[in-house]
Amino acid sequence: MTKPDKRQEIVRAALDLFAEQGFHGAPMALIAERAGVGAGTIYRYFENRDILIQELYKELEAEITPFITDGYSDQAPFRARFLHLGTRFLRYCIEYPLHFRYLEQFHNSPYGVAYRRDKLLGKEGQCNVFTELFEQGCAQQVVKDFPLPMLCALLFGPLLSVARDHILGFLQLDDSMIERTIEACWDAIKR
Amino acid sequence: MTKPDKRQEIVRAALDLFAEQGFHGAPMALIAERAGVGAGTIYRYFENRDILIQELYKELEAEITPFITDGYSDQAPFRARFLHLGTRFLRYCIEYPLHFRYLEQFHNSPYGVAYRRDKLLGKEGQCNVFTELFEQGCAQQVVKDFPLPMLCALLFGPLLSVARDHILGFLQLDDSMIERTIEACWDAIKR
DNA sequence: AAAAATGGAATGAACATTCACTCTATTCAT
DNA sequence: ATGAATAGAGTGAATGTTCATTCCATTTTT
Numbered sequence: 106m107t108k109p110d111k112r113q114e115i116v117r118a119a120l121d122l123f124a125e126q127g128f129h130g131a132p133m134a135l136i137a138e139r140a141g142v143g144a145g146t147i148y149r150y151f152e153n154r155d156i157l158i159q160e161l162y163k164e165l166e167a168e169i170t171p172f173i174t175d176g177y178s179d180q181a182p183f184r185a186r187f188l189h190l191g192t193r194f195l196r197y198c199i200e201y202p203l204h205f206r207y208l209e210q211f212h213n214s215p216y217g218v219a220y221r222r223d224k225l226l227g228k229e230g231q232c233n234v235f236t237e238l239f240e241q242g243c244a245q246q247v248v249k250d251f252p253l254p255m256l257c258a259l260l261f262g263p264l265l266s267v268a269r270d271h272i273l274g275f276l277q278l279d280d281s282m283i284e285r286t287i288e289a290c291w292d293a294i295k296r
Numbered sequence: 297m298t299k300p301d302k303r304q305e306i307v308r309a310a311l312d313l314f315a316e317q318g319f320h321g322a323p324m325a326l327i328a329e330r331a332g333v334g335a336g337t338i339y340r341y342f343e344n345r346d347i348l349i350q351e352l353y354k355e356l357e358a359e360i361t362p363f364i365t366d367g368y369s370d371q372a373p374f375r376a377r378f379l380h381l382g383t384r385f386l387r388y389c390i391e392y393p394l395h396f397r398y399l400e401q402f403h404n405s406p407y408g409v410a411y412r413r414d415k416l417l418g419k420e421g422q423c424n425v426f427t428e429l430f431e432q433g434c435a436q437q438v439v440k441d442f443p444l445p446m447l448c449a450l451l452f453g454p455l456l457s458v459a460r461d462h463i464l465g466f467l468q469l470d471d472s473m474i475e476r477t478i479e480a481c482w483d484a485i486k487r
Numbered sequence: 488a489a490a491a492a493t494g495g496a497a498t499g500a501a502c503a504t505t506c507a508c509t510c511t512a513t514t515c516a517t
Numbered sequence: 518a519t520g521a522a523t524a525g526a527g528t529g530a531a532t533g534t535t536c537a538t539t540c541c542a543t544t545t546t547t
């Protein structure tokens with residue numbers, strides 16, 4: 106119960122602190138304290154701060170795809186699939202606000218840009234459920250004739266913004282509102 | 297020619313560095329060097345780093361509204377006004393990439409959240425061209441029945457995302473693409 | 488009793504901010 | 518008009534603080 110136990114605590118503490126305070130409100134000493142661990146112990150599990158930050162990102166990324174594709178059938182009609190993925194994505198953001206906030210931090214940092222660039226070049230892995238979906242949509246001519254990043258912007262732009270507002274309390278997202286949000290995004294991308 | 301000269305240089309250097317490197321890649325010493333000024337001099341014009349960051353934001357904010365409302369008539373039909381403002385906004389982002397990157401930095405930082413909260417409470421100033429526009433749209437029932445933050449999300453979400461992609465080179469925004477982008481946002485909000 | 492893991496004090500680097508001093512130009516006295 | 522005095526902008530080395538990271542004495546596991 107020791108090996109993964111401490112690592113787990115460190116990851117949890119780091120996630121909490123980074124999400125709540127941002128990367129710069131979370132010194133290693135604080136993470137250690139929050140994890141109930143000595144400062145040096147972190148370095149047994151993570152080579153340095155940057156690597157901790159990146160590992161954390163990878164863990165969250167690995168977690169999100171299963172959540173989103175739960176109950177997803179790639180045989181369903183395009184619109185249904187779009188609504189499904191969009192809804193699940195937004196739900197993930199508001200059900201795991203700490204994860205969401207962490208992901209946002211990451212994306213808006215130098216790490217995120219570098220990461221994104223790598224992704225677009227060697228286009229492997231990623232949220233390729235969406236990539237796949239949009240490419241099919243283009244092929245079937247059910248979505249507007251836009252490059253992929255544009256389609257992503259039209260979906261994720263609003264969703265991230267709305268999730269942020271919900272978490273900060275500027276907006277109340279209930280089931281019905283979530284549904285209407287995704288429908289509005291659909292209006293934006295449908296041909 | 298001395299008084300505003302140095303201040304101007306400091307502001308310019310800070311904008312460049314913050315936009316290019318993020319708040320954390322820009323120590324005061326570097327800003328001073330880039331401005332051709334002694335490190336202490338910055339403190340003659342700005343009480344401290346935080347205040348420099350905030351003043352810079354205010355300057356940019358003051359600059360954007362005139363740019364956006366250039367050629368704008370609040371008598372025009374709703375759709376035309378929406379397209380006008382959306383287009384101008386996006387143009388601003390891509391014509392002044394440094395300003396845009398700075399504004400993004402700011403919004404994604406603790407400063408930004410605090411600022412936003414203040415704005416929503418004592419709702420004065422802000423991009424209230426948009427606030428006004430959306431409120432009229434609701435009243436005239438030409439836009440979907442959504443709270444204001446949702447309408448903002450459906451417009452600014454995609455625009456910011458797309459501007460970012462353009463600046464980072466992930467996407468090429470020419471005149472026609474800009475127009476089509478705003479039209480897609482219109483599809484999202486129109487009733 | 489090794490070996491591995493842990494804690495946390497110690498270290499050193501990076502930085503924001505300060506302050507004693509310099510330099511310039513404006514005012515004042517002659 | 519000339520030189521002395523003053524004000525205050527400008528400077529950057531020195532200071533103090535905040536961290537990430539290291540190191541090793543101690544504890545735990547094998």
